[in-house]
Amino acid sequence: MKNFTTAILLTAFLSQLNAATVDTISIYSHAMNKSYPCVVIKPANYRKSKQRFPVIYLLHGYSGNYASWITGAAQIKNYADVYYFIIVCPDGGYNSWYLDSPIDSTSQFETYVGKEIPAYIDKYYKTIKHRSGRAITGLSMGGHGGLYLAFKHADVFGACGSTSGGVDLRPYPKNWDLLKRLGDTTNFKNNWHNYSVVNVIESKPTMPLSIIIDCGTEDFFYPVNKNLHLKLMQLNIPHDYIERPGKHDWNYWRYAIIYQLLYFNHYFKQPKS
16 A cells, blocks of 8 residues: 555656657557557657666557547556556557457457557567566456456466456446447357456466456446456466455546556566566
């Protein structure tokens, strides 16, 4: 809690600096034959530094876009400076859930965000080109994406997180265009099981992941996050789990992301075997 409070105070102190550089670029997807915009936040020392930087991939929620984080939680720019990492905010489509949809070949966002974007960022930016230098997290739909993509692509990401994540899709067949991504629950029942994070975790990656999950206790996703936490413990998968008062809104996410960035910074600084 002391570190969390310190981080909040540091954000307030740095709120007027805005020294980080924000690029808005376009990244082409070969899987979908289409380009999408993307925000890349570089720390102030990026241009002059000879070092390579770790990268945090920050995913938006349902109905959001690449600019959601930079407008909803502008203080993340300050943390790129404080911790000397790059923050990448890709566009995950309006309702992709960061899946390669098994019923819609035009929605292949697991491949795009999990493979194509990291490859592009590594090619054109001064990054640490190893899983130990990459983390991925997000809010709501992006929380599902952060965990789903890390467990499916642990060779790409070494750390992952979720805030207010929709980590079990099965209870919500009528919500958030999930039917368009997974099909109906009668003819495509297995999709709802196989694409939910709470079940994906059963296939443990051979490489360890550093995991952080948080959710507000007044959030409609709180029950499924609590269940995910319990299942991770049953499977003996190490993780940090946080619950505190809060709803499914930016008032919660603006503070939750502070702690997640602190967590990832700690991960990046740990000696790797």
